[in-house]
Amino acid sequence: MNPLESNISALYASAHELLYLGMDESPIYSDHFTRLNRDVFHQANALYAQRGSTSEEEASLCLALLMGYNATLYNDGDKQERIQHVLDRCWEVFDKLPGSLLKVQLLTYCYGEVFDEDLAREAREIIHGWSGRDLTPDEAEIVELLKGMEENPYPWSEV
Structure with a gap:
């Protein structure tokens, strides 16, 4: 695994932990929550200027960045600009990715x-191709996340 892949995996894992902290009904300790928030934000900022060498690596990097910025409370004043830049990078890579x-x-x-219905529709089309078999834990997780976003967008958006 090259250093970029390793850093992407580390950010993804940390952001995932932060996003799902307490979902298993285990206690959330403020010192751990604060440290994890800070670490995820710093990891995301450290990877922000990086680029993947393949479409899949770029997509993985963009995913980890979006998760990291979404999960954190911190903002150095340019977080929304960074998110928009990552979104622009996503649009460049979508057509190069297989339905995965x-x-x-x-x-x-x-x-x-952005709550663009075309994005949700394309995701649902790929998910529909998974029917007839047992979903992996990661597949089941993303299906539930998309469903939750579609059913109740307000926790993810400003009112």
């Missing part, structure tokens, strides 16, 4: 930022 879990994840997190 990675594409559904990226479509879903982009949908969570």
